[in-house]
Amino acid sequence: MTSEDPQFEALLAYLKESRGFDFTDYKRASLMRRVARRMAQVDAHGYGDYLDHLQVHPDEFTALFNTILINVTSFFRDPEAWAYLSEHVVPALLAEKDPDAPIRVWSAGCASGEEAYTIAILLAELIGVDQFRRRVKIYATDVDEEALAEARLATYTDRQIAGLPAHLVQRHFESTGGRHVFRKDLRRSLIFGRNDLIQDAPISRVDILTCRNALMYFNAEAQSRILSRLHFALADGGVLFLGKAEMLLSRGDMFTSVDLKRRIFRKAPVSAPRAAPAAARPAAAGTLWADGTELLGLDRLRDEAFATCPVAQVVVTVDGVVALTNRRAETLLGVSTRDVGRPFRDLELSYRPVELRGYIDQAQVERRTVRVPDVEFVRPGLEAETTVLRVDVNPLSGADAGLLGVALVFQDRTEAGRLRSKLDLTTRQAETAYEELQSTNEELETTNEELQSSVEELETTNEELQSTNEELETTNEELQSTNDELQTLNSALRDRTAELHRSRTFQHVLLASLPAGVAVVDSDLQIQAWNRNAEDLWGLREEEALGEHLLNLDMGLPTDGLRPLLRSVLSGESTREQMTVEAINRRGHTVKLQVVCVPLADHTPTPDGAIMVMTTDAV
Structure with missing residues (x-):
């Protein structure tokens, strides 16, 4: 099985x-x-074949998703890391907040809820139940x-x-019915909901974000996208708590390490735009200048x-409505003031000469300028003239850092393109001189390349080790999940064994x-049960009789005479047969034996066996 298997990709597409x-962003091997x-x-x-099986048996989806989404979790998993978080990190975070300020926490990938309730216990212990x-x-x-339903x-x-x-x-916790229920008054502070880390929008303004042993299931590209979303979700100085097999190799610039061993990080501060000098800042309407x-x-x-x-600009609100256009945009792009108030997606400009809606979404999510270079555009009315544009999509934020839209x-x-062409000739002339200079630097470059190669090899080795570590941790999670399943099965087998033992004891x-x-016997006349009175009557212990053929037992019972009686009952022809025969008991005395035979009923046309009751009177 390889990651390029088209049938496997077709299965993922069907799911x-x-x-x-x-x-599709999960690691293929695991x-x-x-x-x-x-x-x-x-x-x-x-x-x-498996895709066909899913189409015919819809209930298989549940079993498959439970297998893929391993959901291995426990309270205070990795106790040392949780202790450090409780004793050092969270108290420092709380000390920086106003005593009455709200505390927002996101448990991403919460599975059956143990991690979320662990955070609740930790905070309740630190700040008290009332707060x-x-x-x-x-x-x-x-x-x-399914896991969320269990967590709720x-x-x-x-x-x-x-x-x-x-x-x-x-x-x-409150104990009820042999189980433990988390306190209802604290439970009201927890909100459970479905969220796909790859596709869904992140929760915002979070002080503590735990995402433990979730990233390791995704490939490097997906991990990078998820980390960008987690960075956006955290408030300034917020804490990110990862699993022990997870690192920040791809987006280390977004977070600073609090404790690398325990995988605890803080959101790196975002550089604030430098304020303009006072003389350069426009005053608000009605503002008094220095002269009054x-x-x-x-x-x-x-x-x-x-x-x-002189630069064409179009401003779009956060809801996707055109708010402003300037005259240069009207001349260059063919938009007008009549387009103000229309959804931007309805404008031809939104998809021609380049699809801009995706770049707008990217700029709003990442809160940074997205640049689209070298866009060729044929100006309206001048089809023979092609204009080369560079489009900058700038997110606009208010004083409260809330997103207002994009410009x-x-x-x-x-x-600039024409000038670039003119410069090409000069560049080619300079290249000749540069080649002469290049020859003198070859030795230095060779040494530099060797050093760079060594660095790249070390980086590759580091990434391979990290990938191997994540894969081992994933395997460990799978083994732990299997172990949990086996423990559940073992517990059920113990209960079944105890029930069977009680049933056999009751039967015995x-x-x-019984006084007789x-x-x-089963349908083959093999003895399945032999009571104490049968032992006293014939002198055969239970362990000697069990499993033996009734008609082959060496005792004073005239077994040949019992054949018709047993055959009638076992064939289903009769529900009760009886007869009286003379027999010799274990003491050598001749006795009259009253034999009653009934079928061992199991609601089927043909009985699985027969019950034979024997009572005696001395001759």
Whole structure:
């Protein structure tokens, strides 16, 4: 099985189209391994066969998703890391906040809820129950609806809370029906919902974000996108808590390490734009200058400055509505003031000469300028003339850092292109001189290349080791999941064994208490039960009789005479047969034996056996 298998990719596409689960960014090795596990259990011999099986058996989706979304979790998993978070990181974070400020937490990939409730316990212990109820809001998300349903119940077994200290269980759980339920008054501060880290928008202004052992299932590109979303979600100085196999190799510039060993990071501060000098900043309408005069008509001045700007600009609100256009945009791009108030997507400009809607979404999500270079545009009415544009998509934020919209700036780079062509000749002339200089630097460059090659090899080795570490951790998660399943199965088998033992004990006591000899045979006349009175009657112990053919037993019972009686009952022809025969008991006495035979009924036309009851009278 390889990552390029087209049938496997077709299976992933079917899962996405039919059930909305997109696994295309998951690591292929571990994903294939888990799908192969389900294929083996349903005896599918290829991805095509398994896709057919899914189409015929819709209930298989649940089993497959439970296998792929491993959902291995526990309270205070990796206790040392949680202790460090509780003793050092969170207290420092709380000290920086106003005593009455809200505390927002996001548990991403919460599975069955243990991690989210762990954070709740940690915060309740640090700030007290009253402040917790008043200030804390915990958002717990996952892609697995079944796991979320279990998390919302907040009900756990003895085994699931085994790692919690007794005093925490006593303070934060209520015992009912042999299970432990998280306190309802604290439970109200937790909100559970579905969120796909790849596709869905992140929760914002988060102080503490835990995303443990989730990134390692995704490939490097998906990890980078997720980390960008997590960075956006965190408030300034917010804390990110990852799993022990996860690093920030791809987006280390976004976070600073608090404790690398325990995988705790903080959001790196974003450089604030430098304020303009006081003389350069426009005053608001009605503002008094130093000489006491008031500047009037400032709004009109701003509008005229924007309208006459030599660079074409279009401003779009956060809801995608055209808010402003200037005269240069009208001349160059063919838009007009009549387009103000229209959805931007309805304008031809939104997709021609280049698809801008995707770049607008990117700029709004990442809160940074997105540049689209070298866009060729045929100006309206001048089809023979091609203009080369550079488009800058600039996000616009208010004083409260809230997103207001984007400004589309269209720079005419046509003349710059012509100048570039003229410069090409000069460049070629300079290249001749440069080649002479280049020869003198060859030795230095060779040494530099060797050093660079060594650095690249070390970086590649580091990435391979990190990938191997993540793969091992993924395998460990799968093994732990399998172990949990085996423990559940083992527990069920123990219960079944105990029930069977109780049933056999009851059967033995019941047979022993009957005043007659009782023998139970199967359809082949093999003895399945032999009570104590049968032992006293014939002198054969139970262990000597069990499993033996009734008619082959060496005792004083005239077995030949019993054949018709047993045949009638076992064939289903009769529901009760009886006869009286003379027999010799274990003491050598001749006795009259009253034999009653009834079928061993199991609601089928043909009995599985027969029950033979024997009572005696001395001759």
